[in-house]
Amino acid sequence: MTECFRCKKALTADEIGAYMKLVNRGAREFLCISCLARDLGVDEAYIRQKIEQFKKSGCTLFG
Numbered sequence: 001m002t003e004c005f006r007c008k009k010a011l012t013a014d015e016i017g018a019y020m021k022l023v024n025r026g027a028r029e030f031l032c033i034s035c036l037a038r039d040l041g042v043d044e045a046y047i048r049q050k051i052e053q054f055k056k057s058g059c060t061l062f063g
């Protein structure tokens with residue numbers, strides 16, 4: 001199981017995909033939405049909205 005490398009929360013495929021799209025496509029460790037939002041200086045809703053956009057555009061990082 002993949003965990004957030006900061007808070008150790010278990011990650012969903014969406015969170016991993018979002019991290020890859022928004023931070024680093026080649027990442028091997030990932031942040032959960034909460035930690036990622038804090039790092040990017042945005043709120044979680046913004047990231048969830050991005051995830052929906054990526055899914056709609058058929059991005060293969062999202063199952």
Ligand SMILES: [Zn+2]
Pocket residue numbers: 004005006007008009031032033034035036
């Ligand atoms: Zn976290």
